Every structure is written in structure tokens, then in C-alpha cells.
């Protein structure tokens with residue numbers, strides 16, 4: 001075997017690692033199951049002249065200068081501040097829920113009073129997870145918290161995750177806290193940017209290195225086999241002594257020995273719409289599934305540096321429980337964190353840790369939610385720590 005490292009998956013975890021190792025003088029083979037690179041960040045221009053994010057809207061936002069500096073070697077950027085509106089009682093109001101949302105939903109006197117109560121309790125510019133806000137003892141704040149919970153979190157969480165907000169890991173609802181502020185941006189990070197030529201172009205440049213060989217349309221499971229008893233990796237039947245960096249499904253590597261880990265999946269209903277058909281880049285529908293069976297609609301044209309004038313491309317998202325063999329919902333997007341799934345993952349991780357040259361990295365292999373920036377940082381940190 002001529003390669004120092006085999007990397008399975010050409011998303012952020014795989015591509016950042018491949019580049020780092022290649023620049024460190026290692027020869028790297030990247031195997032990607034799909035017929036394209038970029039993982040879930042993959043985008044392409046469509047018939048409307050819109051850069052469509054094929055696996056759902058991807059907004060780059062971070063406080064990590066390190067991640068930006070690394071990725072900036074492969075792309076220019078344009079500034080982009082994401083804004084989301086939520087459909088609440090027939091109106092569209094800012095999400096994360098903030099002081100403007102209160103003004104839009106309540107009569108002026110009541111809105112003023114509620115805002116002052118919140119500011120008194122938490123201070124301006126404070127972000128409060130909804131489950132924490134619901135614990136507030138003040139009857140007025142509690143009533144507001146229940147209102148926000150009902151209209152922003154309860155049904156959205158059930159649609160998105162198939163679990164109630166109380167059943168799912170609190171970190172999930174904490175990702176979109178109530179914001180005691182008038183700042184209506186979805187993110188408050190220092191860097192809010194989009195790659196000038198799109199994510200796929202960024203990946204093409206990142207993987208263009210003489211030490212990197214990329215093979216797309218190749219399922220690594222057809223070539224790689226792990227033997228945890230013998231502590232060995234086999235590649236096409238021969239022992240592979242280099243580093244195998246696995247960014248695919250962790251359970252698949254052991255033939256689902258401890259059961260399939262649960263994921264949430266999505267189906268995208270992609271449509272051509274008139275430009276400006278909705279009032280924000282993304283409109284969330286935190287309503288019961290009987291009213292809106294989907295969670296959100298995003299306008300990809302509005303994410304571009306120069307949005308198209310006539311028609312745009314939009315995607316409406318329908319969540320599903322993941323099933324690799326189903327006609328719909330067969331892409332594993334989000335790990336579903338429950339006590340059971342975390343314990344199940346630990347069994348896989350413990351078993352695979354017996355093989356010293358096997359490394360689990362990324363969203364599917366570590367069974368963790370990573371944003372693009374945190375995945376970039378994690379991959380860089382991982383490569384620096386790799387023993388040679």
C-alpha cells in the first residue's frame with residue numbers, strides 16, 4: 001500500500017485532514033462514497049443561476065480566527081449575516097426570539113412591560129436557553145416563557161427530532177436561546193461570511209495537492225475491513241499499517257454490531273419561486289405538523305452575494321427518522337442524542353479504540369454535531385496530535 005494515510009469521507013473532517021497531512025509530507029488517499037466532494041456542504045449552480053446547497057442551507061459563522069485563516073487559503077469570502085423569521089400566530093417574527101419578537105406579538109404596553117421584566121432579570125444582550133427561562137419563578141416571566149416554548153420550541157422540536165424538548169438533550173434547544181436584545185441576526189459570531197465561489201470550489205482547492213488522491217463514488221466499506229481482536233485494518237485484504245481516518249458512520253464500520261445509531265434525516269422539496277417570495281432567507285414554521293408538516297423554507301438565491309432578480313430556488317425541509325434503506329429519509333444528518341444513543345455510541349468507540357491506527361473523526365464517526373468551523377478546528381487539532 002503506497003499511502004501513508006487513508007481518509008474515508010471528503011467533507012470538512014476528511015478534506016481538512018487530507019490537506020494538513022499532505023502539507024506535512026504524507027501521501028493521502030481520500031475515498032468518498034458520493035460522486036462529489038464537500039460532504040454535506042456540497043453546493044452547485046442550478047438552472048435558475050442559484051448556488052444551491054444540495055444538503056440544506058450552510059451558513060458559515062465562527063469566532064475562530066484559526067478556522068477562518070486556514071480556510072481562507074482556499075477561498076475569498078463575502079460578508080453574510082443570516083436572518084430567520086418564525087411563523088408565529090400568523091405573523092413572521094425574528095428568531096431567535098428577541099425583544100423585537102415581543103414587540104411584534106404583544107400589545108405595546110404589555111410588550112414594554114415584558115421587555116423591562118426580562119432585562120431586569122437577565123440584563124441586556126443576554127442569551128437564555130428556553131429550558132432555563134421556563135424555570136424562572138416570576139409569574140409574568142414564566143407565562144412569557146411558556147408562550148415562547150409553545151410557539152417557538154415545542155412543535156419545532158417535535159417535528160425536527162421526533163422527541164419532545166424535555167426528552168432530547170438540553171443542548172439541542174439551547175442552540176437557539178431567547179435573546180434579550182434587539183439584534184435580529186441569527187448568529188452573533190465575529191465572522192459571518194460565505195465562500196465567494198461556493199463551498200465546492202473551496203473543497204476543490206483544498207484537495208488539490210500533489211500528495212492527495214481523491215476517489216469519489218467509492219464506498220470504503222467495499223475495501224476496508226477492521227478486525228478489533230487482531231487490532232488490524234485490512235485494505236483490499238492486505239494489512240494496512242498507515243493511519244485510517246474514518247469520517248463515515250461509526251456503526252457501519254462494525255457491521256452495526258451494537259445496533260444502528262439513531263439519526264434524523266431530511267427531505268428537501270426544492271422549488272423555483274419568484275425572487276423575494278418570502279420576507280427572509282429562512283422562514284421557520286414552529287407550528288404543529290398538522291398545520292405545517294415542514295420545519296423551514298430557505299431561499300438559496302438570497303444567500304448569494306448578488307441574489308438573482310427574477311426567479312430563485314427554495315427548499316422546504318421535511319424531517320424524517322433516518323433509515324438507510326428507506327426511499328425517503330435515507331441520509332443520516334443529525335445524531336439524535338439520548339442517554340441510550342450516547343451509551344450505544346460509547347460501545348462502538350470503545351471497541352474501535354482497540355485498533356491503534358484507526359481514528360474516528362467528524363460528525364458521523366464521533367456521533368457529535370459539528371458546525372463547519374468547529375469541524376475545521378477539530379480536524380486541525382487532531383492532525384497536530386497524530387503520532388507519526
Ligand SMILES: Cc1cc2nc3c(=O)[nH]c(=O)nc-3n(C[C@H](O)[C@H](O)[C@H](O)COP(=O)(O)OP(=O)(O)OC[C@H]3O[C@@H](n4cnc5c(N)ncnc54)[C@H](O)[C@@H]3O)c2cc1C
Pocket residue numbers: 008009010011012013014031032033034038039040041055056057058059060061218219220221247248249266333334361362363364370371372373375
Ligand atoms: C442540514 C445541515 C445543515 C447544516 N448547516 C450548517 C450551517 O449552516 N453552518 C455550519 O457551520 N455547519 C452546518 N452543518 C454542518 C456541516 O455540514 C458538516 O456536517 C460538518 O462540518 C461536519 O463535517 P463532516 O466531514 O464530519 O461530515 P460530512 O460533511 O457528512 O462528510 C462525511 C463524508 O463521508 C462520506 N462517507 C460516509 N461514509 C462513507 C463510506 N463508507 N465510504 C466513503 N465515504 C463515506 C459521506 O458521503 C460524506 O461526504 C449542517 C449540517 C447539516 C446536516
